Amino acid sequence: MNTLAAKVSRQHHLFARFASVCVLVALALLLLPAVARADGYSMTQTYIGATVEADGLLSVVEGRQFDFDDDINGVFWEINTGTNQQGGTAGVDVLSVEEEDTAFNKVDSANKGDSGVYTVEQTGDGVRIKVFSPHESGDSATYYVSYTMTGAVMNWADTAELYWKFVGDGWSADSDDVEMEVRFANAAAGTAAVKGDNFRAWGHGPLTGDVSLDEDEPMVTYT
Template sequence: MRKFQQFWWGLLIFLGIFGGWGFHATSQVLAADKSYTVGKVNIGAELKTDGSMQVVEQRLYNFSGDYKFAYRDFKLQPNQAKIPGRTESYELKNFEVCEEKNCYRQLRPDQVNWQSPRENPVGTFTVRQLNDQTLRVQWHFSAVSVSKVFTLKYVVVNAATLHGDTTELYWQWIGSDWTVFQENVRVTLGLPMGIPDDQLQAWAHGPLAGVVAIPNPTTVNFYLPRLPSGQFFEGRVVFPKGIIWASAKGTSSLSQIQAQEAKFIAETQAKRLKYEQYFKWLARFLTGLAGVMVLGWIWMMWRFWGGYKDKNFFLLFFWGVVRGAGVEFSYPPREPP
């Protein structure tokens, strides 16, 4: 009987570990009274010959709980750590915020309750410059455990950068300040006519799964299946001068940009190789761990069987289950009277 007890205690400990982990994960989910996700992102951008870019961002928000407002921040200063060859700030204007059937009314920043944003009128939005580097668009609505599609429209007045021998668009489609992941990010960038096929180049920066494609000289597509929180997704495009006639001035050259991108590609390939090696070792470790668990289970069953050589030990194994179901049962089997 002692070995039988050891068997059941081992089984209970095994189930307790995994059951406790599942309960912990479930309790964490239940403890959050509200949350949201962004399930789909479509961004359309059109670069004009005056260097401006019209942008339309559409996001599917899935709300769980009561929500009254959302916001989107824009970085106005080029990231000098990336040596962009540009110091002029980006200028944004002509903002619009819409749902599927209606667009919101814009409020001046002094008409907005910034201390209690949930108290602002539903169906309104505002634009406020937080500092010399950040511009915020905030909109107000009512959502209780529903899904909503929000469309944000704006114009980047000086999106393009005119360098010495090339024109560049270097734009961050999604910044790293988001606290939730975003899925199915698709960006379609339209370019002016007249760019030669063999002189258009494009790169995507961000997670390793991001891809960029040039189906024709007036279109560049960017795609990312999932963008984790705290990470960014951006695109860079270069083409000959003369197509864009006005915009911000830059100090880089085509060769410098290509050298930067070659370095980024080498770093990305090294990172991808590192991740591949990591997952290979992880797969081996998990396979080995599974093998150890199976061997441990076999050993525990062997110890149990070794103490009960009766051919009817299966009845003993399921005795607790059968009794729990309310079925009359006895071990060892008794002869009928």
């Protein structure tokens, strides 16, 4: 496991609530909207760890490495919500923002040049996070955003389904080298996962991508 993946995995286990039993679900993921807009950067690595909790809450940690080719004051990080296929509105609760091993403080407002703080704004399309972290051209920085989401998991008569866009096309730069893991809280203690039966997954995105299922964990991995 690479450094970014290990950090996300460790951080995710710190805040995720592993509760009771989760029956295995049919899973569909759109790898196409967390969105950030900033000029003068590339994202050379992205790792996302998500856990479907027993109550349907989705716990997520995103880690992204930014390489800057311009002087910047920080980055925007937008998490789109919208509605699911059942007509329900998704909601996002931002839990924390970190750079490397430094936790940022949430504030109501901040100004250009501020550092180590972030703001969260509700928009018509979701949640916008402004991360205040000045860097010079040539710097690299890795940020971690932790949040929970309601409405991404839908409960049907015969199954439950996670159908959501985690990597959007609205960034100013491509998300390169993306890996994502989806786990299910305490699922191993409940109904056994059987690939192709009660445990399925699809990915919609680049044709070079890969989707794999581990029915022992159980876990879905997207690259």
